[in-house]
Amino acid sequence: MSELLTRVGIIGDPHAEDELLEKAIRFLRGEGVETLFCTGDVVTGRGDANRCCRLLMDNDVLTVRGNHDRWFFAPGYAEMFADSTPPDSIDAEAYAFLATLPLTRRFETVRGTLQLAHGTDTDDMRGVYPGDARWVLEANPPLQRLYAENVYRFLVGGHTHARMVRQFDHLTIINAGTLRRDRSPGFLLADFAAGAVQAYLFDEAGAIVPGDARPMG
Numbered sequence: 001m002s003e004l005l006t007r008v009g010i011i012g013d014p015h016a017e018d019e020l021l022e023k024a025i026r027f028l029r030g031e032g033v034e035t036l037f038c039t040g041d042v043v044t045g046r047g048d049a050n051r052c053c054r055l056l057m058d059n060d061v062l063t064v065r066g067n068h069d070r071w072f073f074a075p076g077y078a079e080m081f082a083d084s085t086p087p088d089s090i091d092a093e094a095y096a097f098l099a100t101l102p103l104t105r106r107f108e109t110v111r112g113t114l115q116l117a118h119g120t121d122t123d124d125m126r127g128v129y130p131g132d133a134r135w136v137l138e139a140n141p142p143l144q145r146l147y148a149e150n151v152y153r154f155l156v157g158g159h160t161h162a163r164m165v166r167q168f169d170h171l172t173i174i175n176a177g178t179l180r181r182d183r184s185p186g187f188l189l190a191d192f193a194a195g196a197v198q199a200y201l202f203d204e205a206g207a208i209v210p211g212d213a214r215p216m217g
């Protein structure tokens with residue numbers, strides 16, 4: 001049996017922000033964090049997506065595929081967004097990395113089983129927002145399924161770019177937000193032994209400052 005996870009660095013949708021991704025990884029490593037997660041959407045953004053892939057590969061960041069990483073391989077992606085990642089900017093190794101990202105990954109923490117996904121379970125377009133009311137949550141089939149199956153104690157997801165820790169009885173959803181410069185970039189350090197999630201934010205100068213600390217429930 002593999003070791004149970006205790007402290008995990010969680011990086012939300014990078015969207016090609018290679019400089020902030022490098023800073024986040026370096027900071028978390030400096031804090032002694034061994035396990036790093038990334039919720040995907042590596043491509044689409046103004047920075048260097050190829051370098052983001054390189055950073056994720058070289059630092060063994062456990063990454064899942066986002067909808068943008070899926071669209072990258074679809075016809076018409078290059079014209080889909082003003083900041084679509086140019087396909088010819090991605091080298092062969094990064095291309096293979098993006099092409100083989102899993103949709104979800106399962107881990108065991110000291111506090112229970114965890115799913116890493118981009119959206120909610122295998123639906124990479126379905127996020128849970130901090131303000132989702134009961135009727136919205138009830139109309140979210142993958143969330144209802146995860147809740148009913150009761151296999152996972154934690155869902156670490158991205159997609160919404162909205163940083164949050166939200167608990168539904170036996171299921172806690174953790175979202176690290178995004179690294180996009182135009183969307184309050186930041187990341188999380190989740191301590192499953194202590195039961196706390198610490199946010200870190202990038203200020204306007206790109207320096208890392210502590211944000212809220214939230215209990216996991």
Ligand SMILES: [Mn+2]
Nearest residue numbers: 013041066159
């Ligand atoms: Mn995204």
